[in-house]
Amino acid sequence: MSRRGVREWAVDIGAFLFAGCFLVLSADSVAIAPGTSETALLMDQLAGGLACAALFVRRRLPVPLAVVLLLAEPFSHFITGPILVALFTVAVNRPPRVTAYLSVLAFAPVPIFLASEPAADDPRTASSLTYFALLAGAIGWGLYVRSRRQLVVSLRERAARAATEARREAREDIAREMHDVLAHRLSLLSVHAGALEFNPGAAPEQVGRAAAVIRDSAHQALEDLRDVIGVLRAPEDGDRPQPVLADVERLADESRQAGARVTLDVDVAGGPERAPAITGRTAYRIVQEGLTNARKHGAGPDLPVSVTVRGASGKGLTVEIRNPAKREGAPRDGADTGPGIPGAGQGLIGLTERTLLAGGTLEHGWDGPDYRLYAALPWPS
Template sequence: MSRRGGREWAADIGAFVFAGCFMVLSADAVWVDPGTSPTALLLDQLAGGLACAAVFLRRRMPVPLATVLLLAEPFSHFTTGPILVALFTVAVNRAPRVTALLSVLAFGPVPIFLASGPAADDPRTASALTYFALLAGAIGWGLYVRSRRQLVLSLRERAARAATEARREAREDIAREMHDVLAHRLSLLSVHAGALEFNPGASPDQVGRAAGVIRDSAHQALEDLREIIGVLRAPDAGDRPQPVLADVEQLTAESRQAGSRVTLAMDVAGGPDTAPPVAGRTAYRIVQEGLTNARKHGPGPDAPVSVTVRGGSGKGLTVEIRNPARRDAAQRDSTSTGTAIPGAGQGLIGLKERTLLAGGTLEHGWDGTDYRLYATLPWPR
């Protein structure tokens, strides 16, 4: 048994005081045989006092304590208080089966008492009925406390599991967000750096433009990373601004500045600003991932990439990205010196999860010569 703390000592002292006060206050109401000698009565009271002191053993051995007190009760009229404390402790801290066995021992004399035909005006009848009623109350109250503690423990465990699941989902969302944002920015850096390395004789103007794009992309990547880390450090500071469908035009413009031949066909009824936030944000991430993969796995920076976004209220939203690509996994970036742009292979997996959470579908694969990324997203009326 672990050592008692302050609360345990306070509870045990309270139980001892209750048992002692019960013995003293109920002394006049306890029926005592008129023929009992003063010495026997004194010994009976001393037995009650020892029973009260034995209450401090209720945590170490509640079942033996309750058993001994119940067996001693017919020989001592002043053990009722300690018995109530012992039965309450057993009902709270032991299995219901153990409590049921002790209940059988506690209420075993009831049939014998009823069979004896007690008189209603006999003091022993009132004393016995009061005793058994107190036993039933102690056991019932102990079972109630036990069930309440188990309920609180179950709720705490459920809350802990929910908090753990929430933290896991938050980490996955942050990891997915970092992949979507940083992979796009860093792939732009890789394309321009590879172009400078591949063409060392570029004019100063070309070098200056490429360096400017690299600087801007690096700055934007740091800003995106700073925002994400800021959310992690100050989760109560509010949500960072999320992209919408209208931002797809800026996204494709950045890819064009990086040298990619990106064509955008936007056919959205009412304009891209009318798209639902969830569908628009998911469509933006799909286009972002498609452009990133086209730079990483396409045959070259000047390979054509087509982005088509169509939809409207009640019709849904469709997003399609097509670009030439080779199917071998060992493809290398043609603008570099033979080093492929690294990828974790988790982009499409996370993108599919994101699309499913938005209520849509995602398909990807080769259709002969092009790699096709196609998604459908709901747009209710």
Template sequence: MGSGDNRGAERRNAREWAVDIGAFLFAACFLVLSTDQVVIEPGTSGTALALDQLRGGLACAALFLRRRRPVELAVVLLLLEPFSHFMAGPIMVALFTVAVRRPPRVTGYVAILAFAPLPFVLAHRPDLDDPRTGSALTYFVLLAATVGWGLYVRSRRQLIASLRERADQAAADARREAREDVAREMHDVLAHRLSLLSVHAGALEFNPDAGRDQVARAASVIRESAHQALQDLREIIGVLRAPETGDRPQPVLADLERLADESRKAGADVRLDLEVDGGLEAAPAVAGRTAYRIVQEGLTNARKHGSDSGAPVTVTVRGGAGRGLTVEVRNPAPSPGAGSSARVPGAGQGLIGLAERALLAGGTLEHGRVDGDFRLRAALPWPGTAPAAAPQAAPAPDTTH
């Protein structure tokens, strides 16, 4: 491991210190409780036994290094095991640490070293009644259980980390989608209102000799549009501040008449051609809302980029259950090179946002010049079954001769 890992290991938090102390106490208690089960070779002096126990205690104390050097610690303890009868507890803790904190390949190498004496023990065909045989087999069973438990803990931690990462990514995606939804909503709503403001303000600026009635009418539209823009902005901000209280009311297809009236008050010549099975109220909410936003953006673009503020804008809506909903907005396109300094500037994001809206609704959007007009056309799904055609009457029999 690099120096960064070492510095991180030195700065243990309270939980890590508690875990390390618990590991030390486990190894120490295992040493004390298994003392009576350790088979002492005949002729072993009391001094040698005390030194053996001291080595076991030092091995327990060395476990505080397991976070910095888990593999090295495990290898050293395994190499010292033949010279001490009290290494089982520290070795189990060290092997568990390696299995949890290191890749399975490294764990496998350390496990091979740990189980290397087992073939030699079995090769000598030990007597099962010999206490030393039972002690050795118990030792290897404990090592196997320790490695298996460590690998399980490692896999579980990786699973939890993966799930947490997916949850964080999902939350980030949700926040990004929410920001995009709010951006589209603010663009669609405010661009429409502010374009009305700009058109009338521009008319007042470039027509200073307008009569009092015209000025009053333009000022009224400006005031109403500004009030509506502030109201829409307040509603959007309210949703952002308290999203759990519910979404703001969304427009439907039946609101197209109101939208067209607003543009007509601003001086636009908006012509509606609506033919929807069952009436505008019958359109699905998603398709109706998307169609409304498409028409709204089309009218805004006509004011911004149209060849003439008084040129007609034709809005055509056709559709029904089972055959989808088609929305088309057409207005005369400006001639190449034509422009006016009074035109409303655009951010260039409106059509991109509409394409995203149409895609989210399951439809498609296309735009461009057609026969001298700028056309904005969308096809949106309308699930259902189209009404069956009326049966045709059978032809009358021919009685002429």
């Protein structure tokens, strides 16, 4: 057993003083049998004092102590206080089944007492009834303290689990954000760098234009990374600008600059800016991931990609991205002789989670020669 600390010693001394004060204050009300000698009374009081001192072992031996005190109670009139403390300790620190067994032992004299048909005006009747009431109060209070402690522990564990879950969800949100942002930028860098590598005879103006796009994409990727890390370091500063549905035009322009033939068809009642913030941001991420995957797995550097966005208040918002792509294991187009852009396969998983959190659904898979990414998002009226 661990050594007692200051708090434990203070509680034990308080229990000893309570039992001692109870002994002194109840001495005059104890019904002493007629003919009891002064010596017997003194020995009875000494037994009560020893019982009070025995309470210092109640943490290590609560059940044996309570049993001994209950068995000694018929032979001593001054150990009621220690019995109350011992029963309270058992009720607090031991399983309810053990407390029930001790309660049976504590109230075993009740049937005998009732069978004796005590007189209502007999002082010993009032003393006995008070004794049994005090026992019931000590046990009941101990059970209450035990249940309250268990509730506090349960609430603390629940709070700890909630905090852990919140941290996990925050990490997942940051991971999704970093993937969505950086994968798009880095895929643009890879496309332009690959074009320079496998077309060394390009005209100087083409090389300069590609180099400018690479520089701008690298700069933007660093800015996006700085923004995400800033949120990670200071999550309370949640004022970082978030993309909206109207920004999909910029995504399409960036892909066109990388050589893709992007057809963007946006038909949103009232304009893209009317879409709800969460719905618009999720649609933006879906288009971003779709264009990134088209660059990674498309059939060629000048692949056609169609992006269709439809929506209206009360009808929802749909996003569809289609592009020709090579199935896994198939050779790539001869015009694209460079290695494919690697992918971890986490983009669509994170995108599915993001769509579900927004209250929508996401579908992706082959539709003939095209790879199709389709999402349906809510837009309340």
